[in-house]
Amino acid sequence: MTERHRAVPFSLLAGVLLALTVAVALFSLAIGRFPVPVERVARILLSALFSTEASWPPQETSVVLLIRLPRVLGSLLAGGGLALAGAALQGVFRNPLVGPQIIGVSSGAGFGGAVAILFFDGLFAVIPLAFVFGLLAMVAVWSLGSGEREESLLSLVLGGVVISAFFTALTSLGQYVADPYNKLPAIVMWLMGSFASSSWERLLFAAPVICCAGTLLHLIRFRINVLSLGQEEAESLGMNVRRNRWLVLACTTLITAATVALAGIVGWVGLVVPHMARMLVGSDHRKLLPVSALLGASYLILMDDIARGLTAAEIPIGILTALAGAPLFAFLLKKRQRKGGAWM
Amino acid sequence: MYRMLGNRLRVVGTGLCALFLVCFLMSPGDGAQTVVTDQAGREVVIEGPVKRIVTIPIPAASMVLAIDGSSERLVGMNPLSKTAIEGEILSEFFPEALRIRSDIVQGEGFQPNVESLMSLAPDIVFQWGNFGDNLYIPLLDAGMKVALFKYGTQEYLEGWIETFGAILGKQEKAATILDWHRKTREQLTRRSEAIPDSEKPRTLYFLRFLANYQVAGKNTHNDVSIVLSGGKNVAAEEIDGFAAVNEEQILLWDPEVILLNGFERDLTPEHVYANERLRGVSAVKNRRVYKLPLGGYRWDPPNQETPLMWMWMSSVLHPGRDRFDLPGEMEKAYTLLYGKTLSRAQYEHILGMERNRGSAHYEALFGRAQ
Numbered sequence: 009m010t011e012r013h014r015a016v017p018f019s020l021l022a023g024v025l026l027a028l029t030v031a032v033a034l035f036s037l038a039i040g041r042f043p044v045p046v047e048r049v050a051r052i053l054l055s056a057l058f059s060t061e062a063s064w065p066p067q068e069t070s071v072v073l074l075i076r077l078p079r080v081l082g083s084l085l086a087g088g089g090l091a092l093a094g095a096a097l098q099g100v101f102r103n104p105l106v107g108p109q110i111i112g113v114s115s116g117a118g119f120g121g122a123v124a125i126l127f128f129d130g131l132f133a134v135i136p137l138a139f140v141f142g143l144l145a146m147v148a149v150w151s152l153g154s155g156e157r158e159e160s161l162l163s164l165v166l167g168g169v170v171i172s173a174f175f176t177a178l179t180s181l182g183q184y185v186a187d188p189y190n191k192l193p194a195i196v197m198w199l200m201g202s203f204a205s206s207s208w209e210r211l212l213f214a215a216p217v218i219c220c221a222g223t224l225l226h227l228i229r230f231r232i233n234v235l236s237l238g239q240e241e242a243e244s245l246g247m248n249v250r251r252n253r254w255l256v257l258a259c260t261t262l263i264t265a266a267t268v269a270l271a272g273i274v275g276w277v278g279l280v281v282p283h284m285a286r287m288l289v290g291s292d293h294r295k296l297l298p299v300s301a302l303l304g305a306s307y308l309i310l311m312d313d314i315a316r317g318l319t320a321a322e323i324p325i326g327i328l329t330a331l332a333g334a335p336l337f338a339f340l341l342k343k344r345q346r347k348g349g350a351w352m
Numbered sequence: 353m354y355r356m357l358g359n360r361l362r363v364v365g366t367g368l369c370a371l372f373l374v375c376f377l378m379s380p381g382d383g384a385q386t387v388v389t390d391q392a393g394r395e396v397v398i399e400g401p402v403k404r405i406v407t408i409p410i411p412a413a414s415m416v417l418a419i420d421g422s423s424e425r426l427v428g429m430n431p432l433s434k435t436a437i438e439g440e441i442l443s444e445f446f447p448e449a450l451r452i453r454s455d456i457v458q459g460e461g462f463q464p465n466v467e468s469l470m471s472l473a474p475d476i477v478f479q480w481g482n483f484g485d486n487l488y489i490p491l492l493d494a495g496m497k498v499a500l501f502k503y504g505t506q507e508y509l510e511g512w513i514e515t516f517g518a519i520l521g522k523q524e525k526a527a528t529i530l531d532w533h534r535k536t537r538e539q540l541t542r543r544s545e546a547i548p549d550s551e552k553p554r555t556l557y558f559l560r561f562l563a564n565y566q567v568a569g570k571n572t573h574n575d576v577s578i579v580l581s582g583g584k585n586v587a588a589e590e591i592d593g594f595a596a597v598n599e600e601q602i603l604l605w606d607p608e609v610i611l612l613n614g615f616e617r618d619l620t621p622e623h624v625y626a627n628e629r630l631r632g633v634s635a636v637k638n639r640r641v642y643k644l645p646l647g648g649y650r651w652d653p654p655n656q657e658t659p660l661m662w663m664w665m666s667s668v669l670h671p672g673r674d675r676f677d678l679p680g681e682m683e684k685a686y687t688l689l690y691g692k693t694l695s696r697a698q699y700e701h702i703l704g705m706e707r708n709r710g711s712a713h714y715e716a717l718f719g720r721a722q
Binding site (some may be wrong): 011066071186188204316 | 432435458459460482560562563564565566591595596597598599601603604606611612615616617618628629631660
């Protein structure tokens with residue numbers, strides 16, 4: 009942590025970011041293909057709270073309350089959740105290159121989602137299957153990377169590549185055998201990521217999972233600090249490293265699985281956003297986790313605004329986050345190299 | 353080229369078209385050589401009578417069954433051709449068609465397994481010509497005869513029918529079918545030209561609805577059909593080809609009539625009516641959402657029954673105007689195409705009377721009173 013980080017009191021920074029997130033969410037409710045005047049949006053929101061008489065076309069109410077609101081909340085939760093999960097994973101793995109996508113959780117969860125679409129109708133199977141396969145992928149990566157006592161960075165990333173490739177191949181197999189008219193479109197949409205089918209129903213499935221697992225991660229943020237010191241140091245401080253690691257991993261996998269159920273695979277958020285947060289508050293997870301979550305939420309809401317509002321056709325959000333995330337990550341990488349500094 | 357020819361031919365008449373598009377030669381003496389020019393402009397020469405045909409483009413299988421009036425010569429097809437036969441009218445007309453091999457292609461693609469294809473010993477394989485040459489080069493390398501089709505316009509479709517007529521030795525039947533296609537098209541063109549613009553309903557066709565909302569913009573067969581049937585395709589201005597859109601965009605377009613694809617098996621108008629986010633759309637408020645029929649093939653893409661689809665569509669777009677006698681037209685068409693008569697139950701199954709029952713005018717347009 010540098011002096012610069014101490015210059016601004018954390019509570020002030022957190023307050024500003026929270027206000028920013030709320031502002032971005034409200035602003036996004038006024039954005040979209042269907043024109044609804046801003047003051048009308050405000051009145052529609054107020055009328056939903058106080059059930060006043062509506063003096064505007066019913067389409068505008070359904071645009072704001074049934075289409076935009078669940079979608080904005082969905083991208084808020086998914087963005088916040090993924091960034092939080094990414095920050096926690098980077099702490100536990102002591103590795104800045106880690107994100108739900110890099111260590112195979114996204115591919116595993118995506119495959120679970122594809123299996124759920126192939127064999128079941130409706131949403132109920134998506135979260136459990138995405139969770140099981142996401143966890144399976146993470147365990148596999150973990151065991152590949154933990155030949156030595158301290159997990160080495162390289163073998164972890166390579167393990168992630170291997171497991172990701174394997175689950176991606178399984179998903180492709182699923183696409184290959186899927187009924188092209190009745191199952192395949194859903195799987196394809198899943199893999200590209202999209203909030204287009206957000207609804208209150210979908211949100212009801214995913215939101216409790218993301219909120220609970222996210223809150224739990226937030227509550228144990230101090231332990232993530234200890235874990236990020238390394239196994240020996242953490243043990244010497246009297247921590248049960250194994251149990252706490254698994255707790256963090258289970259929470260991050262749950263969050264990833266729930267976002268997969270919400271919007272399919274949305275990459276790069278969990279990898280890039282924690283780095284932006286680290287530039288703001290340093291690597292103390294007590295600050296890093298909430299700041300990552302708030303930044304991630306705003307980031308994904310804005311990305312989804314582009315996805316749904318820019319053209320008549322929907323742009324899959326996975327494409328946008330990758331297009332924005334990869335160069336951003338490359339920039340951060342270069343910047344760190346120039347500084348010759350460590351990541352954490 | 354085909355469009356240009358098509359325009360010219362409509363002026364000159366329909367009699368000479370076969371000479372331009374397909375040339376069918378009986379060489380003197382042996383009487384057993386077939387020569388056709390396919391839609392990639394390649395000359396395909398087949399020695400001896402054509403007994404074994406494989407079709408890879410999806411609507412092609414049912415066209416061969418229709419023009420040949422039998423399933424004897426079709427030995428292989430796309431599995432998605434078969435799903436349009438299973439449980440549908442063609443499985444009642446040609447029950448043996450269900451036994452035709454369909455495992456040469458898998459999934460959504462059109463890349464056949466060359467050796468599986470060879471094991472069928474086809475005299476000719478019909479394949480797409482405009483989705484990359486890797487779809488047919490391996491077949492040519494393996495020594496198979498391949499005729500290439502192109503997709504998109506009514507002129508291409510007419511070319512398919514002529515080619516099948518030539519290959520199957522059913523030129524007369526093919527010419528009669530083509531004549532029916534052209535006459536219906538001319539009739540509908542005149543009819544829709546007479547409808548004032550303000551009375552053409554805003555129409556939206558969904559290629560997919562359940563997983564995401566894919567709609568047909570300009571340069572699609574569906575766009576052509578909507579215009580021909582006297583509607584306005586709301587997606588034509590902003591969408592080229594097919595694209596996924598969101599609910600806000602649908603609300604913005606506010607279609608008066610929604611047409612649902614025949615591909616998604618379980619999709620019915622009820623899915624649209626039940627979507628509370630689309631409640632404000634005119635087509636939903638007035639219950640004018642219709643699922644496209646599935647007859648000898650799904651009626652959405654170009655196929656042998658396309659004129660019936662136009663008649664159906666012009667009826668649902670303009671229920672108040674003079675309309676075609678669809679039951680009568682279907683009876684004539686099915687006699688011409690398949691040599692079969694439709695029972696009342698078959699007719700109702702094809703038109704999806706049950707699925708569309710909750711939609712406005714449907715019973716009055718096509719129900720028993722008709």
